[in-house]
Amino acid sequence: MWPRADGDWKCDLRRLPVQVRPLPGELVFSYLHRLGRANRTGTSLLLDHLGKGAPWMIDKHIHSYDLELNEHAFFRLSLLSGYYEDPLRRVLHVRRTRKGWPPAYAWHRFTHTENDLVRPCSHCAARYDIQALAMVKRASLLPVCLRHGRTLVPRTEPRAVDQSLHPTxxxxxxxxxxxxxxxxxxxxxxxxxxxxxxxxxxxxxxxxxxxxxxxxxxxxxxxxxxxxxxxxxxxxxxxxxxxxxxxxxxxxxxxxxxxxxxxxxxxxxxxxxxxxxxxxxxxxxxxxxxxxxxxxxxxxxxxxxxxxxxxxxxxxxxxxxxxxxxxxxxxxxxxx
Ligand SMILES: [Zn+2]
Structure with missing residues (x-):
């Protein structure tokens, strides 16, 4: 890993060239990861610009971890994304960390009780032009995408694929x-x-x-x-x-x-x-x-x-x- 520039979070930010539409219920880390990929920028670099926090390590996958942001870090994410704070907060599943200055983030490791986190169905992913892995908090009580009639893959089975429910x-x-x-x-x-x-x-x-x-x-x-x-x-x-x-x-x-x-x-x-x-x-x-x-x-x-x-x-x-x-x-x- 390259040395981290201390204080990137103090820089002024502007919208990244490629805007990425967030999925309903998408986790913040999943969204940041996709934002980085779409703009050919490392997740680590984006994190440094969001706020202070422990660096991203290679073992921190989107099916094992999410990010907690304080309000200043979330504001900086909204600047990077090109969306206003309120609509972005309504769409994403945002975890809050401690309040106050400076902008900061923390890592949240999923527990075994968090079994409502799934990958979006492959048809929803195609609709949003998603090339990378994404993780969302499901809106329904069971892992089903009603729009496309497909099962959803839980975060604990990263290699599984969703299936059509049309035979039943x-x-x-x-x-x-x-x-x-x-x-x-x-x-x-x-x-x-x-x-x-x-x-x-x-x-x-x-x-x-x-x-x-x-x-x-x-x-x-x-x-x-x-x-x-x-x-x-x-x-x-x-x-x-x-x-x-x-x-x-x-x-x-x-x-x-x-x-x-x-x-x-x-x-x-x-x-x-x-x-x-x-x-x-x-x-x-x-x-x-x-x-x-x-x-x-x-x-x-x-x-x-x-x-x-x-x-x-x-x-x-x-x-x-x-x-x-x-x-x-x-x-x-x-x-x-
Ligand atoms: Zn779907």
Whole structure:
């Protein structure tokens, strides 16, 4: 490495000749790296001009590190990029470091919990004329580009390539529905998605779930998409259950806990309908993931009296592989 000129950050800056459009959610280091490549300038030199900080080393890849900038360093990045600060800040995913003078940056090493960082899909990259590697914080809860119907590659798999989801249109349809659900149920959708993800993830591990029709669907999809992450394969069913939970947040005790709610049998009947389960009887199997969820210890207090008084007619209908006709909402049952 060549000796660093101390005080490059004191120089006046002007826009670099080649302007580089930032990707939505792009990490700062990824953007700086692309800016340097487009202008045939080293990342290290650009960093020296941004502010004070530890130098760039060859082992600092965009899939291992990001930059934290203070406000003065960010202002200098905006000068280099040719974009005003506010629009640039809105588009990039900016990490802040300590305030005050002088302009400064620090390195942020990713932790294993930062699993929402992905490479942009190859079609998005082509649209932005991206030649170099880039890293973005994904906007959706799963690694999917809905615009192009492709999977996104997580930062932890730098050599993997994104894949088309068009062989499984049900995944794309579910994700489009989920986009609408997120707009309509902002308060509950994230909690609902987490609960639904836990159930479908548990499904693949349970003995009863592995032989169920739903698991067969997942196996068939995995044959069509052999290298796609299992949470993407499971996503239509995860989103079906998310919709159920988001519409009935009393099951998750958000945002308010009513004094009464549905019986576990009513819940299972709704779940069978949302999943379009051809064999609802299987939901009653001991060890089935949904039945196990209804027996969880952190269920609301009103659940337990209901759990001990199963609705026999619904139970009989499910047992005979029929989904009983239910009201779309069990809301009338709530309250005193
Ligand atoms: Zn895309």
């Amino acid at each position: 249109p049900e995944i794309l349809t579910a994700w489009r529905r989920f986009t609408i659900l997120r707009r309509r149920r902002r308060d509950t959708v994230t909690t609902a998605f987490e609960a639904a993800s836990t159930i479908t993830s548990d499904w693949t591990r349970s003995k009863s779930g592995r032989t169920d029709h739903i698991a067969e669907r997942w196996r068939a999809r995995a044959v069509l998409l052999p290298t796609v992450a299992s949470d993407v394969i499971r996503s239509p069913e995860t989103i079906a259950l998310t919709t159920l939970f988001a519409r009935h947040p009393e099951l998750l005790r958000v945002p308010r806990m009513p004094s009464r709610g549905p019986t576990p049998m009513v819940f299972l009947a709704h779940a069978a309908r949302y999943l379009d389960h051809p064999e609802p009887r299987r939901l009653l199997d001991q060890g089935s993931p949904l039945l196990r969820w209804t027996q969880g210890t952190d269920m609301p207090a009103w659940w337990w009296p209901n759990a001990h008084e199963p609705d026999r007619s619904i139970y009989s209908a499910l047992k005979s592989n029929t989904i009983p006709v239910l009201h779309r909402s069990w809301a009338p049952r709530l309250g005193n």
